[in-house]
Each structure stands twice: as structure tokens, then as C-alpha cells.
Amino acid sequence: MKLSLTSFAPLGLALALFAHVAPAAESSGKSSELNKVCPVSGKPVNPKITLVYEGQTYAFAEDACRTKWKAARESSLYHKLGGKPAIDAAVEAFYVKVLADKRIKHFFEDINMNKQRQKQKEFLSAAFGGPNPWTGKDMRKAHANLPGLNETHFNAVAENLQQTLVDLKIKPELIAQVMAIAASTKNDVLNRPKDAK
Ligand code: HEM
Known part of the structure; x- marks a missing residue:
């Protein structure tokens, strides 16, 4: 199932988000190909568990990863x-x-x-x-x-x-x-x- 992010959500901690700035081992999701590594767990993705954000499709290992990632995006600065x-x-x-x-x-x-x-x-x-x-x-x-x-x-x-x-x-x-x-x-x-x- 694909989900789309359309809404804004409550405040997150800007400085906590700064932790996101680290050369990451995972695929950046920038290319048109689906990322192979889950950006949350670091495990191989299930290509059926995806989410579209700003026109880019991201894949996750599990539903819980997708939920977590979506919440982080929605609450981000x-x-x-x-x-x-x-x-x-x-x-x-x-x-x-x-x-x-x-x-x-x-x-x-x-x-x-x-x-x-x-x-x-x-x-x-x-x-x-x-x-x-x-x-x-x-x-x-x-x-x-x-x-x-x-x-x-x-x-x-x-x-x-x-x-x-x-x-x-x-x-x-x-x-x-x-x-x-x-x-x-x-x-x-x-x-x-x-x-x-
Ligand atoms: C909030 C502070 C700053 C941030 C977030 C920042 C961010 C960046 C980033 C992302 C790069 C590119 C890194 C890369 O090549 O992968 C960069 C390069 C550079 N920054 Fe900054 N920077 C900051 C402050 C400054 C200051 C104070 C100066 C000078 C007045 C400066 C001058 C440069 C220059 C000249 C480069 C290019 C270096 C090169 O290509 O050899 N930056 N900076």
C-alpha cells in the first residue's frame, strides 16, 4: 500500500533532528530507483511497503518503520x-x-x-x-x-x-x-x- 504525505503535524525538536545529519549508510532515496535499505532500521526493504514524499517513493523494511519515518517528516522543521x-x-x-x-x-x-x-x-x-x-x-x-x-x-x-x-x-x-x-x-x-x- 502506498501512502502520501499531505498534512503538517505537531512540533518536533529541531536539534534532535540535527542527528539526521550524518553521512548515512542507507540509500538516500534520491534516484528514481527504490532504495534498498530501510532508512529507519537499516534492514533490506520490502518493496511493497512504500511512502511517497515530495514526489519521491521511499521503501521500508516494515510498516512500523514507515509510520515512524512519516511522523518524523511531518513534525520536522x-x-x-x-x-x-x-x-x-x-x-x-x-x-x-x-x-x-x-x-x-x-x-x-x-x-x-x-x-x-x-x-x-x-x-x-x-x-x-x-x-x-x-x-x-x-x-x-x-x-x-x-x-x-x-x-x-x-x-x-x-x-x-x-x-x-x-x-x-x-x-x-x-x-x-x-x-x-x-x-x-x-x-x-x-x-x-x-x-x-
Ligand atoms: C552555518 C554555518 C555553515 C554551514 C551550515 C555551511 C555549510 C557548508 C556546506 C554544506 C558546504 C559543502 C560541503 C561539501 O563540499 O560537501 C560548505 C562549503 C563551503 N563553505 Fe560553508 N557553511 C557554513 C559556514 C561557512 C562560513 C562562515 C564560510 C565563510 C565565510 C563558509 C564558506 C564555505 C566555502 C568557501 C565552502 C566551499 C569549500 C570548498 O569547496 O572547498 N561556510 N559549507
Whole structure:
């Protein structure tokens, strides 16, 4: 039986959802082929137990996995922000600001911005509890070769992200959740000890 996700559900914990951001062993469900590994249990899927989310079909090992996965999606910050179209629009607008910001634009001079926008969409989608895990670089590795990168730069990026969400008229309580998630990446992005303040 196939189910379709159409409705929004009660609040989930944004930071708990951040646990979703880990290079995952399971199939991301991104291709048109059905994933072979259950995103909940890690077991082989039963191709009859599926769910369509944002036009993509995901398969699960058991009914209980599908129920759990569906609840996680419905309560996610990703879903509340408006899903893929909303995240995509936010990231596009965010990089317009970043590339116009004299404090930080030099970091992106030699970067392929089409790829960067795509990666950021995928990273933030996963961080906000979207359907697909982040399979790119961890944040320490991704920012390890940016000479001089410091907290001032991090704060400038965070400021641009926040202003983007304000411009898009995202509810303040959702912006606060996004900013908490962004802040949780700070020590990794700056390659500082995990517990640095
Ligand atoms: C909330 C904080 C940040 C997040 C979530 C974030 C996220 C990301 C992601 C997902 C990537 C791509 C990783 C990959 O290739 O797999 C990336 C790369 C990059 N980020 Fe960030 N970033 C943050 C802060 C910053 C800051 C503060 C700067 C500089 C001002 C910066 C500059 C860059 C650059 C230049 C790259 C490309 C590196 C390369 O391709 O060699 N990021 N970031």
C-alpha cells in the first residue's frame, strides 16, 4: 500500500533532528530507483511497503518503520518551513546576500556556486529533518582549507541566513530553530574543539 504525505503535524525538536545529519549508510532515496535499505532500521526493504514524499517513493523494511519515518517528516522543521521549494528559495536568496557581503564574499571567489548552492540545500534540508540524509563532507573537512576563517565570518554568514528568513517572512519561532541549528555547526565550521564557547 502506498501512502502520501499531505498534512503538517505537531512540533518536533529541531536539534534532535540535527542527528539526521550524518553521512548515512542507507540509500538516500534520491534516484528514481527504490532504495534498498530501510532508512529507519537499516534492514533490506520490502518493496511493497512504500511512502511517497515530495514526489519521491521511499521503501521500508516494515510498516512500523514507515509510520515512524512519516511522523518524523511531518513534525520536522523542514516540513514546517515549507519543504523543498522553501529551502531551495531560501538558499538561493541567502547566497545572493553572501556574495554581496564584503566581509565574506572573498571566501567564495574560486568556488563553483551552482554546486555550492546545491550542497547547501542538501545539507540544510537534512539538518532540518528533510527526507534525505547528508552524504557530503563533514563540516570540519568542508571548511578546513579556508585560511583566516574566524568567528566574525561565521557570524556574518549567520546574520545573512537570519535576514534571508526574515525577508521570506518565516515565523520567528522557526527562524530561532534554524539559527540554533546553524549555531550548532560553529565549532566544526571553525575547526575549533567541540566544546569551545
Ligand atoms: C552555518 C554555518 C555553515 C554551514 C551550515 C555551511 C555549510 C557548508 C556546506 C554544506 C558546504 C559543502 C560541503 C561539501 O563540499 O560537501 C560548505 C562549503 C563551503 N563553505 Fe560553508 N557553511 C557554513 C559556514 C561557512 C562560513 C562562515 C564560510 C565563510 C565565510 C563558509 C564558506 C564555505 C566555502 C568557501 C565552502 C566551499 C569549500 C570548498 O569547496 O572547498 N561556510 N559549507
